[in-house]
Amino acid sequence: MNSVEELKRFVAVHAKGQQIPDFDRVLDRITTDGEGPGSWTGEWCTEAERLEDEGRDLEACRHFIMARFPFTGTPARLAAAERSVAAFERWRAGSGQDIHRLEVEIEGRKVGCWQSGLSATAGRPLLVLMGGNVSVKEQWAPALPVFRRLGMAAIVVDLPGIGENPVPYDEKSHRFLSGLLDAVADRADVTRTYALALSFSGHLALRCAMDDARIRGVITAGAPISEFFTDAGWQRGVPQITVDTMAHLTGTDLAGLRHWALPTERLAALDIPVAYVASTRDEIVPRADVRLLHRHVRQLRVLEHDDVHAAPGHVEESKLWSALSLLRMRKVLGPQRPALGLLYTLARLRARSTSAL
Template identity: 55%
Template structure:
């Protein structure tokens, strides 16, 4: 069972990011993290999702079911919420032309995705989207409906051991990304891959980009890079929900996490080998990913663009500005300069 106070604190940025209005009303009704009945974490979020389903608002239902299984599946209640989340996307996608599921079998496991624009006849540059250790692919699926404007093939998926992804989250987990690109090469121009990979998946995308020149840009928010993995004292002070989730993904007790992550760190020499732009959003008071990661990035990444917020992890007080900035980063990485980028510049100035 999770600490209820921490769950409520850390779900806020996800609720804001997914544009769930009045989420506080749901949180106020939650008094326990046990079971799936009224007043429980799973029960109240699922009830909100089911209500949206009855109204035919399937995207809104997806978002609420995704938070019902937050932060990870730890028993039957959250397993049911995760299944309802997937089913809601399936129902929504049936009415959205071009959105299709995809299952990729890699040597270490199965990667399931939602896609738009994959075609052997017209191979477009690839936009790869992944969330972090608590985010399932379904919560990003609605952005596929906007993909037509981008001129890209879009794939949203999960990082290893999250959601339906069965690839182990071990020190070699980053190799999932090159493996996925290999499998998509006949349906997308993977030589031009742009990755928006948030938090811990941002670490995987950066590490993959060191060895895989097909990745042309990495856009990330609050990604661990080096110190997070090597600083045992920092790891010992992590929130319980983070340690519990990492323990679940790695397959060890949460108390055993500190001191077991060092070989995942990206060295400054590896970052110096990157020739691509890296767009990184940092929170100066981040309690999960140390702000000191920005110093490593400055020392290593030649084409670094940094947005800093005076906020805690994932900058819940600056969600709109972060979303605008990362959207502009994708267009900028592709060399797009048009009315849309001009509008984004204006909105970013207003968002300050």
């Protein structure tokens, strides 16, 4: 059973990112991580069901996602996860959005994804969007048409071991990303692939880029790199939610992940741009990992926030900076780039003025 205090603290960035404006109202009703009234899954599901009854399927999906947070370790959370996918499908089918179901076979396992812009004739560059170890693809899928309008094919997929991705999450998981590129190579120019990979999927994407030259840029936020996996002292202070989630996904404790650290010589050999959103008060990823990137990654841009992990106080700012970083990596010089630059500047000013209050 999870600490309710930790659940409430770490879910904020996910609620804000999904534009759930009144999430505090739901949190105020939660007193336990059990089941039924007053429980984490129970209260989020109650709210989701109300939204379903009102025909607000995308909002219902987002609340079911909160109900399965941080991982599907109970039958109630697993049911909530399944209902989130069903609600998203209803919204997608009825909204006319350019978002489509994609199923591919990787390592003998069927993986469910969402995509926009795949075409056997258009030859668009590919964006792979992947969340972290406590999120699911339906959180990010509504953004797919944005990347399609930027001239890309885009796929959103769960991190291995999460949601509709049954590929094991282990030291070989980076091969999954190469397998995904192989599976859609006839519908996108995968030799120009960019990964927008958040938190632990950023670690996976960087590891894959060391072997797969088709990945031409990685944009990430709060990704563990090395000392998260090797520093036993740091690991003793990592929030229990992270410890439990990683144990659920990998079948081992953090000490058993020591060999997951990215080798510095391989980082130094990367010849691609890397954009990284860092938080100075990150309680999950040590500052030493960001310093290591500064020392060894040749084409590195870092956006730094005075915030905790995933920078919940700077969600809009981080989104715009990430999109702008993608255009920089692709060397796009059209009108979208200055427009995004202006929006990012305004978001940064708003965040500064809010923090000063």
